Amino acid sequence: MEYKLTIVQNAIDSLNESLSKFEQGQNGDIKAHKFAILHMAHFVELTLKYSVQKYTPHLVYSDVYRNLNKSKFKTEHGIDNLNIVEAYEKLASNGYEFNKLLKNSRPHTITVSDAVEINKCHKCTKTGVLFLDSELEDCIDSIKDLRNDIEHFDFSFNPKEVRLKLGYLIREITPFIDCMDLYDMDLALNEDRQEVFETLSDEYEQNLKEAQILLKGKIDKHSELCRGVSPKDRMIDSHLYEFTSYDCPECNQKGMLVQDDESDSGFRCVFCENEDSLEIEYKCDRCESWTPQFFLSTVGEMTVCENCHPENWMGD
Ligand SMILES: [Zn+2]
Numbered sequence: 001m002e003y004k005l006t007i008v009q010n011a012i013d014s015l016n017e018s019l020s021k022f023e024q025g026q027n028g029d030i031k032a033h034k035f036a037i038l039h040m041a042h043f044v045e046l047t048l049k050y051s052v053q054k055y056t057p058h059l060v061y062s063d064v065y066r067n068l069n070k071s072k073f074k075t076e077h078g079i080d081n082l083n084i085v086e087a088y089e090k091l092a093s094n095g096y097e098f099n100k101l102l103k104n105s106r107p108h109t110i111t112v113s114d115a116v117e118i119n120k121c122h123k124c125t126k127t128g129v130l131f132l133d134s135e136l137e138d139c140i141d142s143i144k145d146l147r148n149d150i151e152h153f154d155f156s157f158n159p160k161e162v163r164l165k166l167g168y169l170i171r172e173i174t175p176f177i178d179c180m181d182l183y184d185m186d187l188a189l190n191e192d193r194q195e196v197f198e199t200l201s202d203e204y205e206q207n208l209k210e211a212q213i214l215l216k217g218k219i220d221k222h223s224e225l226c227r228g229v230s231p232k233d234r235m236i237d238s239h240l241y242e243f244t245s246y247d248c249p250e251c252n253q254k255g256m257l258v259q260d261d262e263s264d265s266g267f268r269c270v271f272c273e274n275e276d277s278l279e280i281e282y283k284c285d286r287c288e289s290w291t292p293q294f295f296l297s298t299v300g301e302m303t304v305c306e307n308c309h310p311e312n313w314m315g316d
């Protein structure tokens, strides 16, 4: 018998599969986490494409998508100032034959990034809020990168990291699925998967709350320490007396990568414990200006900023 799945069944199947692999991973089979991520990334991809297919059916094909983005095509059809969804709707209401843009009988479908761009055009008619907002977009990028790493590069993770990533994604994509009226998650999930699904999103919430408390504690402690410092002393090196925080590139939490004495980098994310970011500023050993790590390089024993790099000042 032939095994055939619609895009919706296929998406739901991948979600259930991901949760099942995740459970296996949590029960000790660490390798299963890899498949939990791959299946989840597949679920996200199909969900985004299904949303496109549901509201703007022909846009799911890259031939159509590409044409509607070409300025010549746009001008010819009077859709210059419209976003891609508005343009599609205008053409559709004029009876435009999208099929004639398809080059072959098995047309390619759009990429995940294309599907993101299309879905970003939908917003709530009442509140004007985007259904696919920047948080969800970050989340999609992060699972996409992770899938890419698994498929093509070295890949390392710890179970907590996987839990947080999947939990974050579930938390962000569920409202999107609801608002776009794609599928009923309660019905979609196998009964025994329901619990895992809820645990993941609840645990994420719980962790986030704990991280916020930890962060507040750190901010309070810092202002306590700075209380006795005179304004004059603060002027000497204001950087030392400011509470410094960065967005965490690992878990995407805003402002959660903060000073931590036990970390090698001097910083640690209160949410996911990541210690690195190219945005962390250190003092240049030569001019002593605070510079993001991204712009620092090591020359002999010294760590220097771009201005102080020998290549840039030896000719002075
Ligand atoms: Zn983090």
Ligand SMILES: [Zn+2]
Residues within 6 Å of the ligand: 284, 285, 286, 287, 288, 289, 304, 305, 306, 307, 308
């Ligand atoms: Zn310098």
